[in-house]
Amino acid sequence: MGPGEGCAMRDARVALAQIEPKLGDLEANLDLHASAVRDARRAGAGLVVFPELSMTGYLLRDQVPEVALRPGSRELARLARLSRGIDVVAGFVEETPRHLYHNAVAYLSEGRVVHVHRKVYVPTYGLFEEGRDFASGDTLRSFDTRFGRAGVLVCEDCWHPSCAWILAQQGMDVLIVASSGPTRGARPGVGITSVAVWRDLLRATARFQTCFAVYVNRVGYEDGLNFGGGSLAVDPFGRVVASVPALEPALGIATLEAEVLRRARLSYPLLRDENLDLVHREVERIRRLRYDLPGAGKEGGTAAGRGGRDR
Amino acid sequence: MKREPRRPGRAGSAEPDLSLDRDLTTRILTGFIRSEVLRTGRSRVVLGLSGGIDSAVAAYLAAKALGPQGVIAALLPYRTSSPDSLRDAERVIGALGIVGERIDITPVVDGFAAAAGRVGRLRLGNVMARVRMTVLYDRSEHHHALVLGTSNKTEILLGYGTLWGDLASAINPLGDLYKTQVRELAAHLRVPASIRRKPPSADLWPSQADETDLGFSYDRVDRLLALLVDSRLSPDACVAAGFEPELVARVGRLVVRSQFKRRLPVIAKVSTRTVGWDFRYPRDWKS
Incomplete structure (x- = not known):
């Protein structure tokens, strides 16, 4: 039995908690989470998703170690307690026992930490400085939830299609993307440019991986950076099933129907047809060439050019 | 949503985009x-x-x-x-x-x-x-x-x-x-x-006018700056896009020479943690 084959997806009612975290203030943000969880419960949601670094705010810089949480910390325990009767996805700074700091997202259920994703691609270009403050994560794992198999990515991870692809190959039904995405102005006919870009990105990702995709972005300002919100949920056909208006804090509710996933995978059996072995062979060949590893040889042309299949 | 008509861009041409919603x-x-x-x-x-x-x-x-x-x-x-x-x-x-x-x-x-x-x-x-x-x-x-x-x-x-x-x-x-x-x-x-x-x-004095002081119009220089700064075009590409070489050179010089006005004073580093270098907090620190 392959990964995720043990449980089929079930209908899920998901709350998109588009909040405005308070920079560097764990206590205030815990209260903010508690209040949104209450609202989500009232709206009948079984899962509530918060943005990237929802417990701390984004522009932390040297505050990273001050707001970092270790497994078993009081704040993480309080956050976990919120997940009774409703699953909670929240962003925080994780400190490992070796004192590495990660931009992390936890999936919490019934008071327990089910999964932690450490942001793999910490952007360090343009206005981003995350590589100065965070270690990169080095795993991408899907995991089982009561709604089916889920995968979590953080913001920039989603710009690398390999991340969603790797999660999908592990049976992911629902992709959760937590984000703190700054806006870069608004254009006529486009609206807030970053919101429009993310909508395209989510729709393409959901279609390519035939999964639901839930994107939650924060709002508010830090040092003049404006976070645009525009959270949305997309079905595996790339259709937007729920969206939250840009710029303001709000709670969106999306219903993800398992039957839609079944039909999408029937219409587009991309996951069935994916040739893992081909990808593995080609990636391995490229890796050997790129890093000049033993066995790289003089390969690089077409299979025909090398006289047929690899041996 | 209103959609503004856009002129189709010529291949290789650079159109500054100053449009705003x-x-x-x-x-x-x-x-x-x-x-x-x-x-x-x-x-x-x-x-x-x-x-x-x-x-x-x-x-x-x-x-x-x-x-x-x-x-x-x-x-x-x-x-x-x-x-x-x-x-x-x-x-x-x-x-x-x-x-x-x-x-x-x-x-x-x-x-x-x-x-x-x-x-x-x-x-x-x-x-x-x-x-x-x-x-x-x-x-x-x-x-x-x-x-x-x-x-x-x-x-x-x-x-x-x-x-x-x-x-x-x-x-x-x-x-x-x-x-x-x-x-x-x-x-x-x-x-x-x-x-x-x-x-x-x-x-600041009678009959002062920005565009006379500067020697070019805001319309023109804004389009140039949008290409140089926002789109990161090279000065040569700006000239190819129709801006006078003298204007491109002069504006480039003005931007470089005025960098000091856009920064706090530079501090000589003599310790392990220096304000501006490795003492890094946002302005909105704890607020």
Whole structure:
């Protein structure tokens, strides 16, 4: 039995908690989470998703170690307690026992930490400085939830299609993307440019991986950076099933129907047809060439050019 | 949603994009003012209202963000200031119902000039700008408010402003908008036409005009800056896009030479953790 084959997806009612975290203030943000969880419960949601670094705010810089949480910390325990009767996805700074700091997202259920994703691609270009403050994560794992198999990515991870692809190959039904995405102005006919870009990105990702995709972005300002919100949920056909208006804090509710996933995978059996072995062979060949590893040889042309299949 | 027709770009051509969604831009900027003021525990701003378009737009945005009672507009004329400027500034105060204050800076500036000896026109202009800054910061303390900046992106990039003078502020909603974009927003916000239509001027001496000082029009230089700065085109590519080589070279020099006006003073590093280098906290630290 392959990964995720043990449980089929079930209908899920998901709350998109588009909040405005308070920079560097764990206590205030815990209260903010508690209040949104209450609202989500009232709206009948079984899962509530918060943005990237929802417990701390984004522009932390040297505050990273001050707001970092270790497994078993009081704040993480309080956050976990919120997940009774409703699953909670929240962003925080994780400190490992070796004192590495990660931009992390936890999936919490019934008071327990089910999964932690450490942001793999910490952007360090343009206005981003995350590589100065965070270690990169080095795993991408899907995991089982009561709604089916889920995968979590953080913001920039989603710009690398390999991340969603790797999660999908592990049976992911629902992709959760937590984000703190700054806006870069608004254009006529486009609206807030970053919101429009993310909508395209989510729709393409959901279609390519035939999964639901839930994107939650924060709002508010830090040092003049404006976070645009525009959270949305997309079905595996790339259709937007729920969206939250840009710029303001709000709670969106999306219903993800398992039957839609079944039909999408029937219409587009991309996951069935994916040739893992081909990808593995080609990636391995490229890796050997790129890093000049033993066995790289003089390969690089077409299979025909090398006289047929690899041996 | 309104869709503006776009000219199809020629292959290899570079079209500067200065278009704005006026509604959303207004929302982003008013949200910015509200958020950055309220998080400091204050609820008001003080700004110098010159009668020009930049400070008028800043006042309109601030009044939308904080309500008219949250905006204190200081009129800070010098004896040579144009009466039209004062009239236009008063028009803004009347239209918005914001709080107006008038403080004549003539005795301070002339007192300085008397003490300092001969000061040429340019240096006296700098003194005026810094006296206005001093007054604004003092009034902001009096009113428990923040100083609202009114410098636009064109001025900031070209260094067309006085360091620690008109370039000084606590928060600036216009600093990422080119002059032509400020004009567009002014029309959207219904800033009085007399303010929108007059030639831009710092009004530091009679009949001063920005575009004469600079030697090029804002329309032209904004399009060039959008290519150089925002689209990161090379100077050669800007010339290929139709800008005169002299203009491209001159604007490039102005931007580089004025870098000091866009930074805090440089500090000599002699410790393990130095402000500005490895003592890194956001301005909105713990707020």
